[in-house]
Amino acid sequence: MLATALRSNGFERSTGFAVLALALTIALFAASELLLPVERRNTKTRANPLAFIGSAAYAAAGAIALGLAIAFALRETWLVVGFAVSAAGVAFLSALRPIPLLRSMSAALATAALARLIWNPIVSDVGSWPILNWLIPAYALPALCFAIGALALRERQDRPRLVHEALAAFFFAAFVLLEVRQAFAGPDLVPTADxxxxxxxxxxxxxxxxxxxHVMALGLLGAGFVLLARRLGGRVFGISADLAAIALILVGIGGLGAVLNPVFDGTSVLGWPVFNRLLWYVVVGGLLGLLGYWLGRDGRSRLGDTLNACAAVLVSLGAILIVRHAFSGPVLAPMDGRTAGFAEVVTVTLLLLALTAAARIWRELSPGRVTGFALRALAMIAIGWTVIALGIGRNPLFDHSGVEGPVIFNRILWGYGAAVTGFAGAAWWLREITPAISVAFRRTALAGSALCAFLLLRHGFHGPLLASDVPVTLAEAGFYAAFGFIAAIIVMITGSVRLPRRSVPVGPDWAAIISCGLFALLPGLIANPLVTQQPLAGPLLLDNAAIGYLLPALLTFAAARWAKEYLTGAGARRIFGITAIIGGLAHLLIEVRRGFVGRDLLIDAGSASELYAYSAALLLYGVALLALGFRLQSKDLRLASLGVVTIAICKAFLIDMSGLEGLLRALSFIGLGASLVAIGLAYQKLLLREASRPGKAH
Known part of the structure; x- marks a missing residue:
């Protein structure tokens, strides 16, 4: 009949041949039923593998004829359906009559169906209606037939059963994916250039x-295969689930995350903010996450991990792209720390922290390697994005964008402050479940706080552009030096500096040297008004020189006093003390200079009265140090006083009086001598009073 059909009409659709095949089917089944009683009477033992072979052969031929009838009734391309029906019928017969040949014949017919589909797949003229179309008989019906055949062959785990299970999974997956394709493409499923x-x-x-x-369909298919593998124990369904997981990674992460990502492919995203095609990322990712959570309840599976990974990537990517679209409009490309605005960078930072917090909840609900990795990956991305985009790309000190607004309440405060608050809150939220991430977030918050304070200082001292004619102003340098002395006191209290992986012990002498060196470098050299040629700002005695020199000197004096009380060595105390004395003296001399020439210290060469004023200031400063030394019972301060007074005397003799003659020189000598006698008498009186007290000065 096959040869005749091929000879006469090329195996095209033929009602006559369909009727003939159906009649042949009825005849063969009737012959099988008539022969079966005869075989039963003549068969002495049913253990013989060839028992009932005649009736089984007629029945198998009838099943094959039924498949041909279906193929003749439709068209040549539907021969796949005929082979599938034949394979299912022969498998069912093998369950009724356990003849090994029937099982092998069923597997051969099933393989023929697959070969026919590969040779001429059914992908055109499948109908215009979604779901209710020719894909049901072309793919769903063979899948059902192979599933029936697998159930009929379930007694043994042999090759025929594996063939039926594999083809059932393949045809059902093809049916689902092609239905998705048909819903978008119409009757012809072959992709075109359009x-x-x-x-x-x-x-x-x-x-x-x-x-x-397609991504959602692959997730559902994989979940179905996992359930079949758990309930039926078939190896094929487990392999099918793994193949679905691989396809899900390629299509979901590779396709949606890279190839079709609007940031990379340059396509416009039309529609309202949030409610546009980017919402697909969040919706589908959320559904995949729920599916992965549902699969993970009954035990760990590779597909569940894949679903969780895809969910993490799609939801995170979708949320970030939605934020990008809200700020940039339809065109999302490119997106980096230079093209994204400051507000967008801050919003993305907070979004990444929110996603990290959500990942922590997700990990508690569904513990596993993937959820833990997703939590760590999001945390690393949040830190990396903050460093690159907020710390460098959109740092107003680097991009010269300008910061409008008051000195403190501007976008630096709310931008960096919001990021710091987010990292601090996330560090507290993650402190128990992931201590390492909590520590990293806490350090990021500390670094962000320092950067925020630094930028606010730059804005306050340099204006909106955070830069001016000098790299560091005098008051700004004073603040940096003050922070350095505060840090030195903290280091001396703790005795070490904490690095990312260990604590480095730092001696008090080194803390004193470094902090005092910073004071000498910044206010003493780089920001020195005599070097920068910048005028002073502010009223006399309360100008920027007070912040630049007097404030650090007072903190240095406090550090020296703390070192005297709590440290046994005298090195750090004396380093701090000398620095404090020099800082106070520098402020005093600068203020004297300003009193004579005004804010611009280099505007005039000076006068004789200014020179006398310097000597008087030095003498008074020495007296003040002497009084403070007796007050605090400090021998070092008294020695410092002696040094300052000596400098004042040398200056008076060598510089101030060099230009005087006659009576003026004599009067100057008499006044200087009287001052020294008064200082000596006061020193003697104070020394006797101190000797009468218990204890000894240091």
Whole structure:
């Protein structure tokens, strides 16, 4: 009959041959039923593998004829359905009559169906209606037939059963994926160039939507295969689930995360903020996450881990792209720390922290390697994004964008402050479940706080652009030096500096040397008004020189006093003390200079009265140090007083009086001598009073 059909009409659709095949089917089944009683009477033992071979052969031939009838009734391409029906019928017969030949024959017919499909797949003229179309008989019906055949062959785990299970999984997966394709493409499922062209030029990105539907279909297919593998114990369904997981990674992460990502492919995203095609990322990712959580309840599976990974990537990527779209508009590309605005960078930072916090909840609900890795990956991305985009790319000190507003309440405060608050809150939220991430977030918050304070200082001292004619102003340098002395006191209290992986012990002498060196470098050299040639700012005695020199000197004096009380060595105390004396003296001399020449210290060469004023200031400063030394019972301060007074005397003799003659010189000598006698008498009186007290000065 096959030869005749091929000879006469090329195996095209033929009602006559269909009727003939159906009649042959009835005849063969009737012959099988008539022969079966005869075989039963003549068979002495049923253990013989060839028992009932005649009736089984007629029945198998009838099943094959039924498949041919289906193929003749439709068309040549539907021979796949005929082979599938024949394979299911022969498998069912093998269950009724346990003849090994029937099982092998069923597997051969099933393999023929697959070969026929590969040779001429059914992908055109499948109908215009979604779901209710010719894909049901072409793919769903063979899948059902192979599933029936697998159930009929379930007694043994042999090759025929594996063939039926594999083809059932293959045809069902093809049916589901092609139904998705038909819903977007129509009757002809073969992709064309218009599919790509419309993706880039059309108003609606149907390819984008179709791929998302395919991702969801792959997730559901994989979940179904996992359930079948758990309940039926078939190896084929487990392998099918793994193949679905691989396809899900390629299509979901590779396709949606890279190839069709609007940041990379340059396509526009039309529609309202949030409610546009980017919402597919969040919706589909969320559904995949729920599916992975559901699979993970009954035990760990590779597909569940894959679903969780895809969910983490799609939801995170979708949320970030939605934020990008809200700030940039339809065109999202490119996106980096230079093209994204400051507000967008801050918003993305907070979003990444929120995603990290959500990942922590997700890990508690579904513990596993993937959820733990997702938590760590999001935390690393949040830190990396903050460093690159907020610390460098959109740092107003580097991009010269300008910061408008008051000195403190501007975008530096709310931008960096919000990020710091987010990292601090996330560090507290993660402190128990992931201590390492909590520590990293805490350090990031500390670094962000320092950067925020630094930028606010730059804005306050340099204006909106955070830069001016000098690299560091005098008052700014004073603040930096003051912070350095505060840090030195903290280091001396703790005795070490904490690095990322260990604590480095730091001696008090080194803390004193480094902090005092910073004071000498910044206010003493770089920001020195005599070097920068910048005028002083502010009223006399309360100008920026007070912040630049007097404030650090007072903190240095406090550090020296703390070192005297709590440290046994005298090195750090004396380093701090000398620095404090020099800082106070520098402020005093600068203020004297300003009293004579005004804010610009280099505007005039000076006068004789100014020179006398310097000597008087030095003498008074020495007296003040002497009084403070007796007050605090400090021998070092008294020695410092002696040094300052000596400098004042030398200056008076060598410089101030060098230009005087006659009576003026004599009067100057008499006044200087009287001053020294008064200082000596006061020193003697104070020394006797101190000797009468218990204890000894240091």
């Amino acid at each position: 599919l790509v062209r419309l993706h880039y030029l059309g108003p609606r990105n149907r390819l984008f939507e179709e791929v998302f539907c």
